[in-house]
Amino acid sequence: MVQGSAARDAMAAQPSFDELGTPLPAVTFCVVDLETTGSTDADAITEIGAVKVRGGEVLGEFQTLVNPRSAIPALIQVLTGITNRMVADAPRLPQVLPAFLAFAEGCVLVAHNAPFDHGFLRRACAEFDYPAPRWLVLDTAAMARQILLADEVANCRLATLARHFHSPTTPNHRALTDARATVDVLHGLIERVGNLGVHTIEDLREFSRKVSPGRRAKRSWASDLPDAPGVYLFVAEHGDDQQVLYVGKSVNIRRRVRTYFTAAESRRRMDEMVRVATGVEAVECVTALQAEVCELRLIATHAPRYNRRSKFPERQHWIKITTEPFPRLSLVRTVRDDQASYFGPFRQRQSANDAMLALYDGFPIRQCATRITLAQTSPSCALAELGRCSSPCDGRISRADYDRIVDQVRSALSDDVRPAVAALQHRLRRLVSQQRYEEAATIRHRLATLTRTGRRYHRVNSIARCAQIVAARRVERDWEIHVIRHGRLAGAALARPHEVPQAVARACVATAGTVAPPIGPLPAAGIEEAERVADWLEQPGVRIIEIDGDWSWPLYGVLTDERLPELLDVLPG
Template structure:
């Protein structure tokens, strides 16, 4: 199911209209500006739709000295607050007065900081209100040639406030109300009509990004995949559809809408949204289907704004060649040559480390020369160092060398224990010589080889299974997946009231046909098969049908890692 059309938005899409928002405009007077200072006065005005609903004002006994400069500035003297209620008596009343309101203040971080710290100090839960800062809003809305600064007195004069701020809490709060209304009128002319829009203005969402929020209208509120698409000029000068970004979400509408708000803070996403011309969505039946579809779309389009690997098909394999004297080789593809392939590896360095582990254990040749079983050639330095059995000099017969390579084969396919035991003496010597850094490198190499072996068998076991049908119960129903040779061939959801077995049979009927892949490689990109393996190994997953053996040797991975730790 795809959707790119712009439909009539719902009220949920539009957000909460500003005319319906109840604002509590608050101002505090304090003994100073540090966290150690205390509140001396609280003033607040509650307004909605331009109408004043109520006012709150009280002096507060700070239980500390009021500096002379502060007393002169505010007019609040120690004698005035001596009989005033303490903050523990004021907080409950103010919290009740402002409950459910959007908190507004001029330089809101100052006022809300004092209120939050007072709540924490006296055991009152801070209600986490939505906060609007008229300073931040004014900086976004007003130009420098309109006002020289965004001080409250300057803005009050600019908007012809009925009350002149005088550093008393209620007077300043009343002046801030008029400033707020003046700013709301200005942003209303710029298309800001909801509380969500207002928050975007204060958080500096670019106008280009905000103007494209209509692309989220009509996007379904369902799990699936979304693609930001642009019509860009191609090499021939004609417009060409280009996928810019691919993502997934459990709620497509909410996720897509977030790209046009302050919730999205990544700079590259701001650029992407400005380029995009439409959003395309695909509703998926299960989260695994969404995971897989996202990976496939990224692999197919290589979107410029996706930071994950755009070339997941690029994997490396360790190959034990088929020749009279086999050797290890790093290759990019698996051929139909009956050779042994081990991997995959994401980086060449990891493949080389695995190769070094095998060279440390088995004295197989490391040269790339094609050797004859009957005609000797000169040996390299490794033979003199005892690190190669020198088949080039015919120091070993083809049968003896075949026995050595069979040990390598068994290590790669059945048991990594010989590798661990083979390097254990060297590891002990390094530790005894206090060469701990070298020992750590060797241990890390062994652990990396163990992880690679586990990954190899985990993927190869799924690749060898012609079909696995499995189900897992969730709140939405039974998630059912058909996996063929490590590729997701079908996904279905048996909702409450439906028969899961019948849904599974229907899924098998319409599942994609997947041919058997060569060697241990699955019939999908590696990351897709790993996601499938993660899902199959979750608690609660039940196998409905399986063809083949989904298993791997017991002496692979964790068991070998334990030996490594003991050996070290």
């Protein structure tokens, strides 16, 4: 299925499938073969033969004997028919190499067992100070191993393949003859994969890589997908049910999906996913942000087993200041409409614990979970004797004084973190003066966690408080327009050069989804969606068209490392 109305005007001018790469008929191939003395030295070459072809037509041939630095072994003379007498008057490699490089310039280099021939040419360029050409290299032997079935040919030697493809040229270990035979093998392999959607040189190169035939055969799934931003879903049919295996996003759905059927995708779980999948579906989007948000929502809805981040996306941890007569700090996973104060979210429980311990280090708020009432008292704990708790349990602090401590904690979390920093500085310096560096480093880590989460809290909470933000950002010639309500993306549109952005924005607002106000500091969307929206809003060039609410952070609500120089300089190093 293809949903959405993304740029119908652009669909008429949509590029063809072949335009995603260089079409094979437009590629000039230089098919080369080298004969050598058997040594690995760069100047061990005894003959170079090459054929230049394009679109099945031979454009030229290159052949020359080369005088190597050493004698040709007798076995090699018998194998190739090239004798010492034949190369005695032949030019040396430094004289031959420039002519060959000019012949092969701008070509895709093709050879049978290409690492051998290409390796000699690279070493020769290095030996004689010629810049090594940046050839695209095709290996017909590697391609044949991937394209041909095991029962079709006994092996992938050049002579075997030449017979299989009915080449009029029989390889005989002479460079030009073998290059001509390799041309016929190359054309035979190209014809073989033409019905598999291989139309470009980029596609053809993939066949020299290790990709299973079953995976490669599914590449046709991409041909009907849109050239537009959006989301793609790999699905598997199970009877009448359809299971979503994987959800991804891209600025170009078709191009991205095609990579899953090539060697460019090397993740093992993705290889397994493609084998299991029975099809790909697409949801076309107007903007890249809409695609990101759509991906997050689909992952949250379907929890695809091949999306690693789909595991437990709802798990968040918050610090809660309870509403008891003597409030305390509590770690919770859910924000409720209970008039309590919440701070977070934390992705991991350990991070929430670290932030809570930073608050305990800075403020004498009680740490016990005992229910304390105004009518009765109970014995104090060891923390009270150590001065780490104000001890409301034994009545040594009044409720009004205890409320002032709670208000300081609440302010440190929501308005001004400086009191928490100041409360910890004296303790840090004392620990450092006692050379208790590990303890001091632990406290600094706790405070860093607290301030880092404070940034996330204020960033998300600030857009959650806004009933509506309408913003636009220019991308090339178009304007991306988004309607954000309580931190949730409610609408997206694209204003083309011939359209008035303000009019497009008004239409987008009119059709945007209705979003109910969220509870407390929560946005109306998931935390990750709100952060993606904030990322977009904070980009350079974003213009606010309309805003209903106060999109702001408290001045001292977040202190970065740069704003804590005295604290960070306490520890040596």
